[in-house]
Amino acid sequence: MHPDSLFGGEAFERGVDERRRLEYQFELLREDFDLWFDAALRLAGLRLDPAGATWSVLDAGCGEGLFTHEIAHRYPRARVVGFDVDARAVAVAEQRCARQPNVALSVHDVRQPILGSVPAAHGFDLAVLWLVLPYLPDRRTVLANLAATLRPGGVLLLGNVPDEALRLDHPAAAGLMAAGRQLVERMGLGGLQDSLTPLLAEAGFEAVTTHELRYPMGGATRSGHRWYAYMLTGMSAAKPVVVDTFGLMDAAEYDRRIDQLAAESVLDIAGDVRFLVTLARRAGSGTDG
Numbered sequence: 101m102h103p104d105s106l107f108g109g110e111a112f113e114r115g116v117d118e119r120r121r122l123e124y125q126f127e128l129l130r131e132d133f134d135l136w137f138d139a140a141l142r143l144a145g146l147r148l149d150p151a152g153a154t155w156s157v158l159d160a161g162c163g164e165g166l167f168t169h170e171i172a173h174r175y176p177r178a179r180v181v182g183f184d185v186d187a188r189a190v191a192v193a194e195q196r197c198a199r200q201p202n203v204a205l206s207v208h209d210v211r212q213p214i215l216g217s218v219p220a221a222h223g224f225d226l227a228v229l230w231l232v233l234p235y236l237p238d239r240r241t242v243l244a245n246l247a248a249t250l251r252p253g254g255v256l257l258l259g260n261v262p263d264e265a266l267r268l269d270h271p272a273a274a275g276l277m278a279a280g281r282q283l284v285e286r287m288g289l290g291g292l293q294d295s296l297t298p299l300l301a302e303a304g305f306e307a308v309t310t311h312e313l314r315y316p317m318g319g320a321t322r323s324g325h326r327w328y329a330y331m332l333t334g335m336s337a338a339k340p341v342v343v344d345t346f347g348l349m350d351a352a353e354y355d356r357r358i359d360q361l362a363a364e365s366v367l368d369i370a371g372d373v374r375f376l377v378t379l380a381r382r383a384g385s386g387t388d389g
C-alpha cells in the first residue's frame with residue numbers, strides 16, 4: 101500500500117494524520133519537485149531566471165497549497181492559479197499564499213471543464229497535477245480538461261504512484277499492503293504506470309517521458325528515517341478508509357500491525373517508496389524543440 105494510493109479522493113476525509121502526511125510528503129519531495137518543475141519549464145521553452153519568469157501555471161488539485169506556494173515563491177513574477185475540490189483545503193491554501201500576490205485560488209472539480217469555470221484559466225504555459233490522478237478513475241476526462249487549459253506547446257507535469265509503490269519487508273506490513281492493494285483494485289485506481297502514455301497521447305500530448313523516483317526507507321540515514329515516519333503516518337491516516345469505509349481489516353488488527361511497525365528499530369527496516377514523474381507537451385504550434 102502506498103499512502104498516496106488511498107487518500108485525496110472523495111472516500112477520504114482529510115484528518116490530522118493526513119494533513120501531517122502531506123506536509124511530510126512536501127518536505128521530502130520538495131527538492132525533486134523543484135528540479136522536475138524546472139525541467140517542465142525547459143521543455144516548454146520558458147525562462148527560469150526569476151526576473152524573466154513571467155509565464156503562467158495551473159496547479160490542479162493544489163490541496164493546501166504547499167507546492168502552489170513553492171512555485172509562487174520561487175517565481176514571484178509568474179502567474180500561479182490553483183484549485184482543489186476540497187473547499188477547506190483551498191481556505192488553508194489561501195492563508196498560506198496570502199503574501200503571494202501572484203497566486204489566485206478557487207474551488208473546482210478537475211473532472212469538470214476548467215475553461216469558463218476557474219477564473220482566467222486558459223492558455224497556460226504549464227499545468228501541474230501532483231499526486232491527484234491516482235484517486236480519479238476517469239483519467240481520460242481529467243487529462244482532456246487539463247489539455248484544454250494549456251496553450252499549444254504548453255507542458256503538463258504529473259506526479260503519480262506506480263502499482264508497486266511501496267516495498268517493505270516486514271510481516272506486519274504485508275497484511276496492511278495487501279489490504280491497500282485490494283482497496284486500489286476495488287476503487288479502480290490501479291494501472292496508471294502502463295496506461296498513462298497512451299492516455300496522454302489521446303488527450304493531445306507529445307514528448308511524453310516518465311521517470312521513477314525511488315527513496316530508500318529505514319536504515320541509518322536521516323532521510324531513510326523520515327521516509328519511514330512518513331510511511332507510518334500514511335498508514336495511520338489510511339485506517340478510516342481501510343477499516344471503516346471498506347471493512348478490509350478489523351480495527352484492532354490494524355492497530356496491532358501499526359504498533360508493531362512503530363516499535364521496530366528503524367535501523368532494521370529496509371524498503372523503499374516510489375513515485376512517478378511525467379512530463380508531456382501539448383501538441384500544436386508554439387513548441388520549442
Ligand SMILES: C[S@@+](CC[C@H](N)C(=O)[O-])C[C@H]1O[C@@H](n2cnc3c(N)ncnc32)[C@H](O)[C@@H]1O
Pocket residue numbers: 104107108109110122126160161162163164165166167183184185186189208209210211229230231232235236
Ligand atoms: C494527495 S493530495 C495532493 C495535494 C497537492 N497536490 C500536494 O501534493 O500537496 C490530493 C488532492 O487532490 C484533491 N482532489 C481529489 N479529487 C479531486 C478532484 N476531482 N478535483 C480537484 N481536486 C481533487 C484532493 O482534495 C487533495 O487535495
